[in-house]
Every structure is written in C-alpha cells, then in structure tokens.
Amino acid sequence: MSELHKFLFEGLPVRGMIVRLTDAWQEILARRASNTTTGAYPTPVAELLGEMTAAAALMQANIKFKGSLILQIFGDGPVKVTVAEAKPDLSVRSTATVTGEVSADAHLPQMVNLHGRGRCAITLEPAERVPGQQTYQGVVPLVDEHGKPLVKLNEVLQHYMLQSEQLDTTLVLAADDKVAAGLLIQRLPTKGVANLEGTQDSAAAVQGISLEDRIGHNEDYNRISILASSLTRDELLELDVDTILRRLFWEEKLLRFEPQTGMLGPRFRCTCSRERVAGMIRGLGVQEAEEILAERGDIEVGCDFCGKQYRFDAVDAAQIFTAPKDQLPGSPTVQ
Numbered sequence: 001m002s003e004l005h006k007f008l009f010e011g012l013p014v015r016g017m018i019v020r021l022t023d024a025w026q027e028i029l030a031r032r033a034s035n036t037t038t039g040a041y042p043t044p045v046a047e048l049l050g051e052m053t054a055a056a057a058l059m060q061a062n063i064k065f066k067g068s069l070i071l072q073i074f075g076d077g078p079v080k081v082t083v084a085e086a087k088p089d090l091s092v093r094s095t096a097t098v099t100g101e102v103s104a105d106a107h108l109p110q111m112v113n114l115h116g117r118g119r120c121a122i123t124l125e126p127a128e129r130v131p132g133q134q135t136y137q138g139v140v141p142l143v144d145e146h147g148k149p150l151v152k153l154n155e156v157l158q159h160y161m162l163q164s165e166q167l168d169t170t171l172v173l174a175a176d177d178k179v180a181a182g183l184l185i186q187r188l189p190t191k192g193v194a195n196l197e198g199t200q201d202s203a204a205a206v207q208g209i210s211l212e213d214r215i216g217h218n219e220d221y222n223r224i225s226i227l228a229s230s231l232t233r234d235e236l237l238e239l240d241v242d243t244i245l246r247r248l249f250w251e252e253k254l255l256r257f258e259p260q261t262g263m264l265g266p267r268f269r270c271t272c273s274r275e276r277v278a279g280m281i282r283g284l285g286v287q288e289a290e291e292i293l294a295e296r297g298d299i300e301v302g303c304d305f306c307g308k309q310y311r312f313d314a315v316d317a318a319q320i321f322t323a324p325k326d327q328l329p330g331s332p333t334v335q
C-alpha cells in the first residue's frame with residue numbers, strides 16, 4: 001500500500017520525508033493503459049509522471065495549505081503537458097498529453113524542453129477561495145542558471161524550492177511501472193517560519209538571518225543532504241523505508257512519525273464530476289456546443305485523469321445553458 005513517512009533529525013534544523021506510491025501509482029498507469037484512445041504511456045513519460053506525482057505528494061505534505069498543490073510541465077517537445085496534483089488529504093492524480101514520438105532513452109530535454117522553452121509551474125489552489133484571494137503560482141524554466149537544460153526533474157524542483165522558500169532542499173525521485181517514490185530533505189529555518197505561502201516574508205527575512213540560516217551554510221544540512229543524494233534509483237524503488245533510512249542515516253538520530261498509509265496516506269482519487277464537466281461545456285458557449293451536437297449527436301467529454309466518460313445529449317446541453325432563473329417560471333425573483 002502507498003505510504004508517507006515523516007522524520008526529524010533530532011536536535012538539528014533538518015527534516016525529511018519519504019513517499020512510496022505503489023497501489024496509487026499502479027492505478028494511475030492502469031487507467032491510462034485501458035484508455036483505448038491513448039493507450040499506455042511510453043516508459044520515459046511514465047517515469048517522468050511518476051516522479052512528478054511523488055514530488056507533488058511530498059511538496060503537499062511539506063506545506064500547511066488547505067488546497068491543491070499542482071505541478072505542471074508545459075513542454076515544447078512531444079510531451080505537451082504533464083500534470084500531477086496532490087490534495088491536503090494526500091490523494092493524488094496525474095496525467096500527461098503525448099502528441100509525438102518519445103524515444104525509449106528520452107530524458108527531460110527530449111520530452112519537454114526540445115527548444116529550451118519548457119516550463120515547470122507550481123500552483124497552490126485554495127480549496128475555498130476567499131474573495132480577492134489569488135491562486136499562487138511559481139514558474140521555473142527547465143534550465144540551470146547558465147541556461148543549460150536540466151536533465152532531471154529533481155534539479156528543476158530543488159531550484160524552485162530554493163527560490164520560493166529560501167530553504168535548502170534535496171529531492172531524490174524515481175519511478176518505474178510499479179512504484180513512484182521520493183525522498184525530500186529540507187533545512188528548517190532556525191528563526192521564523194518560511195514556507196510556500198510565506199514567500200515574501202522569507203525573502204525579506206534574508207537580510208536579518210544568521211550565517212547558519214543562509215542557503216548552503218548549514219553544516220548539518222549539508223552532511224545529511226550528501227547522504228540523501230547517495231540514494232540510488234534502484235534503492236529508492238526497491239527497498240522498504242526502514243531499510244532506506246537505516247542505510248542512509250545510521251549515524252544520525254532520527255525522530256520518526258507514525259507512517260501515513262491507507263485512508264490517511266497517499267492514494268489515487270479523481271475529483272472530476274458531471275457538474276464540473278457541465279461548467280466546462282458552459283465555458284465553450286452555446287454556439288460551439290450546438291455545433292458539436294449537430295455534428296455528433298451528443299457531447300462526450302473524457303476525464304484525462306481517471307478516464308471517466310461524461311455524455312451530454314441535446315436535452316442535457318439545453319439544461320446547461322438554461323440559467324437557473326429560467327427554470328422555475330413564476331418563482332419570485334431577487335431584485
């Protein structure tokens with residue numbers, strides 16, 4: 001079963017997390033494979049999407065935020081869009097749109113950054129939006145500070161975390177057709193609180209912080225980061241969490257939290273609904289909807305995340321475009 005483990009390094013300003021998506025990840029792949037239009041993902045795309053899904057779960061678990069964390073890569077190669085979303089209850093869903101040929105040995109640049117225009121966006125979407133509240137979005141390119149294309153997703157996200165949170169972060173990610181897993185190590189601010197939501201505060205605080213708190217200057221973090229980075233892809237995919245932590249940090253003192261699994265842990269869940277699809281059709285406008293109806297008899301929309309098909313015939317569509325006030329003739333209207 002999929003699981004999330006959180007831990008602290010006792011007495012040190014460093015925390016960590018490991019996520020292992022097994023059943024959740026296998027379900028995402030199985031649903032895609034059973035889609036007769038798209039078929040299964042090419043292996044490199046599945047690996048990238050698995051890493052994104054694991055990363056989204058880790059980043060969601062790492063912040064205090066009531067809403068969705070959405071990781072997206074807008075590519076300029078054969079993979080147009082990849083999306084992974086994690087909710088505060090740790091449910092995840094993800095999908096990718098593949099429009100061209102992906103070779104078996106393709107990496108990030110060949111899939112999504114062919115011409116250097118690929119972007120990675122991190123969005124925090126509040127569950128209940130207060131009027132005036134804005135959706136937070138951070139966007140980073142898929143190149144390093146010298147303009148060199150980044151080959152691995154963890155480098156892109158580390159770069160983002162450093163920029164947005166002003167906190168050193170180490171990410172190790174891996175995925176195959178059974179497991180999508182990730183290890184996150186993050187330095188905690190010794191003064192004040194900085195997280196994804198407090199971007200401006202943390203940036204402003206940079207002036208007044210001690211040397212220990214500056215990026216790259218905490219020796220404990222640096223030592224633990226080097227240990228974490230030594231974790232290989234095969235180890236992350238194949239070993240259980242206890243073994244990974246023992247092998248990497250046997251000289252450190254770890255404080256472990258109760259693992260989150262089952263209904264408290266990461267799992268696959270899609271939040272699509274007929275109402276949302278109806279809203280989407282409303283967004284198309286009555287004219288376009290009528291054109292589709294004239295051409296095909298009904299409007300059929302498939303959910304990219306779970307594969308569910310939603311069908312609207314002419315009567316359903318007419319209802320979508322009927323304003324609520326028109327549905328109840330004679331009922332009192334609010335002036």
Ligand SMILES: [Zn+2]
Pocket residue numbers: 270271272303304305306307308
């Ligand atoms: Zn769905």
